Amino acid sequence: MIGLFGGSFDPIHVGHLIVGRAIAERLGLAELRFMPTGEQPLKRGRHLAGVGHRVAMVAAAVAGEPGLALERIEADRPGMSYTVDTLRALRAREPGHQFVVLLGSDAAAELHQWREVEALGDLAQFVAFTRAGAPRPSHPLFREVVDAPAVEISSTAIRQRVAAGRSIRYLVPDAVAEYIAAQGLYRNGQG
Numbered sequence: 001m002i003g004l005f006g007g008s009f010d011p012i013h014v015g016h017l018i019v020g021r022a023i024a025e026r027l028g029l030a031e032l033r034f035m036p037t038g039e040q041p042l043k044r045g046r047h048l049a050g051v052g053h054r055v056a057m058v059a060a061a062v063a064g065e066p067g068l069a070l071e072r073i074e075a076d077r078p079g080m081s082y083t084v085d086t087l088r089a090l091r092a093r094e095p096g097h098q099f100v101v102l103l104g105s106d107a108a109a110e111l112h113q114w115r116e117v118e119a120l121g122d123l124a125q126f127v128a129f130t131r132a133g134a135p136r137p138s139h140p141l142f143r144e145v146v147d148a149p150a151v152e153i154s155s156t157a158i159r160q161r162v163a164a165g166r167s168i169r170y171l172v173p174d175a176v177a178e179y180i181a182a183q184g185l186y187r188n189g190q191g
Contacts, residue, residue, distance in 0.1 A: 003032040004071060004090075004124070005102045006083070008040060009054050011180060012061045013158055013172045015151035017068070022149050023102055023129055024067060032102075033071035034058045037081040048159060049185050051075045060175035084116040087123035099124040100143070108137035117141070162186035 005020050012034065024032040036054040049057075055075045062068040073089060074081040083101065090099060101124050103111075108128045111117055120126065121141050128137035129148035137145055153171055161168050163186055168177050180186060 001027070001029055001098045001100050001125075003027065003029040003100050003102055004035050004086075005032060006035040006037055006074065006081075006086075007107075008155065009034065009036045009058050010049050010155050011054070011057045011158060011172055011176055011185070012036075013153050013155060013176075014170070015153035017061060017065075017173070018151050019104075019129060019148045020068070020102070023127065023146055026146055027100065027127065029067070029100065031067055031069055033069045034062060035071040035074055035086075037074045038077060039080050053179075053183060053185060057176045057179055060179050061173045063175065082115040084114070084119055084123065087120065091123060101126050103128050103137075103142075104131040104148075105129065105134035105137050105145075106131050108139060108142070109134060111137075111139050111141065159186045163188060 003024055005016070007016070009016065016034070020032050020034065036051065036058050038051050055070065055072060059070045062070055074086055077089070087099065087101075103126060105128055114120070125143045126141045127144055127146055128139075128142045129146045130136060131148065132150055132152060158168050158171055161171070162180060168180070172180070
């Protein structure tokens with residue numbers, strides 16, 4: 001089974017990697033793909049770094065990590081990134097593979113706003129994971145709810161630290177910190 005961990009990843013940080021690895025091991029996944037969104041319908045216009053930068057940061061974060069990979073399908077598709085469309089495209093591209101979508105409890109709370117939510121269960125399995133400060137998900141779509149390691153790191157706080165000229169060492173993989181610095185991302189609160 002292949003896990004899909006989608007998100008803005010603006011930027012990806014060690015919390016994403018720690019939680020992703022822990023859940024992948026718990027579920028016995030053959031592979032976990034981090035899938036940066038192109039344009040999220042529920043976060044329209046709120047990505048600071050362009051999709052190309054976010055893809056490059058995810059690629060840098062998972063490079064050389066056994067069992068972790070970058071999935072570009074949403075980043076490469078124009079328009080809004082709807083999970084139902086992504087899952088249909090993945091099943092057409094990779095027939096015979098089974099997918100499990102990992103969702104944090106904050107994203108799970110917005111599930112009722114997703115496009116064609118009733119079709120999702122036929123396309124993939126869904127596993128929610130707990131996140132600090134969010135209620136435990138209880139939607140019938142979830143195969144299970146997993147307690148994820150509590151990692152108090154946020155992409156918002158990382159962007160704020162960069163804008164303030166503060167260190168982000170140990171919050172993001174070194175390759176991601178180097179990419180952010182080289183590209184001048186998040187300085188002055190911009191992507």
